[in-house]
Amino acid sequence: MFLETVSLALSSIRRNALRSFLTLLGIVIGVAAVIAMITIGSGTTERVKADISKLGSNLLTVRSGQPPTPGSAPSKARDFEVKHLTALEANLAGARAISGASQKTVRIVYGTESLSASVTGTDTDFFTVRDWAVALGRTFTGQETRGGIPVCVIGETVRKQFFGSGDPLGAIIRVARVNCPVIGLLESKGTSGFGQDQDNVIIMPMQAFQRRIAGNNEVDTIYVSALDTVPTTEMQKRIETAMREIRKIGPDQDDDFNVRDQTQIANAMTSTMGVMTGMLSAVAGVSLLVGGIGIMNIMLVSVTERTREIGIRLAIGAQEWHILTQFIVEATVLALLGGIFGIGLGLGLAAIASYAFAIPFNPSLSVIALAASFSAVIGLVFGFFPALRGARLNPIDALRHE
Amino acid sequence: MPEQPFIEFADIWKSYGEGEAQVNALAGANLRIGSGEFVTIMGPSGSGKSTAMNIIGCLDTPTSGDYRFMGVDAGRLDRARRAVLRNLYVGFVFQGYNLLARTSAIDNVELPLIYRGAPRRERKIRAAAALERVGLSDRIAHTPAELSGGQQQRVAIARAIVTEPTLLVADEPTGNLDTARSHEIMSLLTRLNQERGLTIVMVTHEAEIAAYGSRIIRFVDGHIASDEQNKDRPHVS
Numbered sequence: 001m002f003l004e005t006v007s008l009a010l011s012s013i014r015r016n017a018l019r020s021f022l023t024l025l026g027i028v029i030g031v032a033a034v035i036a037m038i039t040i041g042s043g044t045t046e047r048v049k050a051d052i053s054k055l056g057s058n059l060l061t062v063r064s065g066q067p068p069t070p071g072s073a074p075s076k077a078r079d080f081e082v083k084h085l086t087a088l089e090a091n092l093a094g095a096r097a098i099s100g101a102s103q104k105t106v107r108i109v110y111g112t113e114s115l116s117a118s119v120t121g122t123d124t125d126f127f128t129v130r131d132w133a134v135a136l137g138r139t140f141t142g143q144e145t146r147g148g149i150p151v152c153v154i155g156e157t158v159r160k161q162f163f164g165s166g167d168p169l170g171a172i173i174r175v176a177r178v179n180c181p182v183i184g185l186l187e188s189k190g191t192s193g194f195g196q197d198q199d200n201v202i203i204m205p206m207q208a209f210q211r212r213i214a215g216n217n218e219v220d221t222i223y224v225s226a227l228d229t230v231p232t233t234e235m236q237k238r239i240e241t242a243m244r245e246i247r248k249i250g251p252d253q254d255d256d257f258n259v260r261d262q263t264q265i266a267n268a269m270t271s272t273m274g275v276m277t278g279m280l281s282a283v284a285g286v287s288l289l290v291g292g293i294g295i296m297n298i299m300l301v302s303v304t305e306r307t308r309e310i311g312i313r314l315a316i317g318a319q320e321w322h323i324l325t326q327f328i329v330e331a332t333v334l335a336l337l338g339g340i341f342g343i344g345l346g347l348g349l350a351a352i353a354s355y356a357f358a359i360p361f362n363p364s365l366s367v368i369a370l371a372a373s374f375s376a377v378i379g380l381v382f383g384f385f386p387a388l389r390g391a392r393l394n395p396i397d398a399l400r401h402e
Numbered sequence: 403m404p405e406q407p408f409i410e411f412a413d414i415w416k417s418y419g420e421g422e423a424q425v426n427a428l429a430g431a432n433l434r435i436g437s438g439e440f441v442t443i444m445g446p447s448g449s450g451k452s453t454a455m456n457i458i459g460c461l462d463t464p465t466s467g468d469y470r471f472m473g474v475d476a477g478r479l480d481r482a483r484r485a486v487l488r489n490l491y492v493g494f495v496f497q498g499y500n501l502l503a504r505t506s507a508i509d510n511v512e513l514p515l516i517y518r519g520a521p522r523r524e525r526k527i528r529a530a531a532a533l534e535r536v537g538l539s540d541r542i543a544h545t546p547a548e549l550s551g552g553q554q555q556r557v558a559i560a561r562a563i564v565t566e567p568t569l570l571v572a573d574e575p576t577g578n579l580d581t582a583r584s585h586e587i588m589s590l591l592t593r594l595n596q597e598r599g600l601t602i603v604m605v606t607h608e609a610e611i612a613a614y615g616s617r618i619i620r621f622v623d624g625h626i627a628s629d630e631q632n633k634d635r636p637h638v639s
Contacts, residue, residue: 004516015504312500315461316514316561317489319482396461399500 026291031342121209331383339375
């Protein structure tokens with residue numbers, strides 16, 4: 001009986017194939033949007049987490065100002081200077097390496113070629129804390145660091161642009177009007193989870209960067225790599241205590257800096273993704289609602305068109321619930337078909353996106369099952385009213401209907 | 403104690419509208435039909451004959467008065483119970499055949515059995531047997547569009563008798579057919595009446611068709627104007 005009702009519904013849908021398809025578009029688009037968003041979102045999160053775990057879980061980042069919270073602008077605070085960095089190095093136990101870094105995006109010129117790249121001023125420990133080795137040449141010497149001598153370690157993208165696959169060592173490039181000999185080439189890191197080219201960089205000694213490029217004494221970020229024997233949370237506390245001391249913050253004052261480990265950064269990124277996914281899901285929900293109204297509309301048309309058929313069925317002994325079931329099943333099958341098309345389309349879009357942005361493609365079975373059952377429920381809910389109208393028809397009037 | 407009549411109308415009124423606009427389709431009709439009779443109902447349009455037929459077939463209920471069908475107070479049953487009564491005991495034949503389009507003859511015929519909850523195999527066997535009785539064994543897979551008017555009406559008769567009803571209600575069953583096809587259909591109904599003792603109540607406005615009935619009732623203005631036995635029935639082979 002049930003299978004027959006389903007096959008009856010399918011043949012009725014097939015009879016009006018174009019009309020049924022157009023009715024379904026709302027649900028198809030809604031479900032496809034949800035499936036694509038969630039699949040792409042989870043792939044991106046996974047990629048970001050993988051990138052961060054490559055950095056090492058015992059890396060802590062210290063920045064000035066309160067950590068930004070959703071809805072409020074990042075607070076301004078005194079910038080770090082080299083003296084803070086030196087003081088921290090002197091007062092912190094359990095650190096494997098401490099490094100300060102500042103960053104600025106400037107124009108780089110070599111011969112007739114030029115490009116825009118991110119320049120980082122830092123010290124030799126930077127390569128240790130960021131776990132970033134040179135593929136060719138060397139990093140800075142202590143003398144170069146202390147003396148503020150402009151020398152450059154370049155990223156793979158910069159090499160490709162200026163030297164192709166040739167040897168860049170010894171060449172002199174102009175970094176924001178400062179002549180700077182190339183002393184090393186960094187290992188390639190590729191593109192980050194957010195599509196950023198991590199190889200379009202130049203690393204130079206902090207003093208040279210501050211004096212010749214940034215024109216100030218600021219240190220943007222202090223990286224602390226903890227020893228494996230010291231837990232990250234313990235290290236975070238030690239840094240906070242030391243920094244309050246160094247920055248002379250009174251006991252009743254808030255920190256004017258923030259210390260975060262990589263998991264916290266990952267969580268912040270993931271929660272941002274979550275907000276975006278939630279907003280898009282709300283839009284998709286509206287689309288599903290519109291799709292449901294479309295189904296209700298088409299089912300009302302279908303009931304009116306088949307008034308005579310309903311009259312015949314009622315006359316020969318069909319109960320109201322037989323008619324009710326017939327039309328509800330038809331609406332549910334219709335909506336479920338829309339859901340299945342939508343899931344296919346959404347997975348297709350997610351597969352294309354994962355190929356284009358090099359993120360993992362791992363569709364979630366539970367999300368697919370949820371989307372399918374949700375669309376069936378839409379059919380059930382929005383099919384009920386038209387079906388009830390059909391079931392309540394008076395058989396005599398229905399038989400007379402032209 | 404007198405035998406319970408098969409069908410009994412006792413002072414039946416059926417009114418539509420209210421107040422000044424009220425119309426009485428039936429105004430105090432009294433009628434008894436015994437089991438195995440072939441009754442034809444005639445009368446001008448608006449005389450109440452269709453209303454009477456709808457009440458007899460348990461599709462409608464009277465505004466006042468008693469309608470008893472097979473001893474059951476059918477005039478006071480609710481919708482669901484009347485549907486059960488129709489499914490078990492009443493077959494319907496309409497002027498416009500009323501078959502489901504794009505549905506094969508056998509699928510049309512088995513429809514009442516679906517609502518009875520009969521298993522698929524039994525339905526197919528009984529539907530095929532019913533089609534054989536109306537002489538359409540070679541047309542079971544044809545859809546209504548592939549059948550002539552006379553053949554469609556025979557499929558409709560097969561659908562009406564597939565449940566082995568006790569009453570067949572026919573509303574102008576030959577209204578859409580030519581003379582030759584009309585007589586074929588009437589012969590078929592006569593044979594069902596005579597061979598199986600199926601009670602038939604038929605509405606028609608053609609005297610020639612009405613003549614097939616064993617009893618002819620005329621309605622005028624919601625009353626029964628005449629009710630007589632018919633001795634001149636056409637011979638049916």
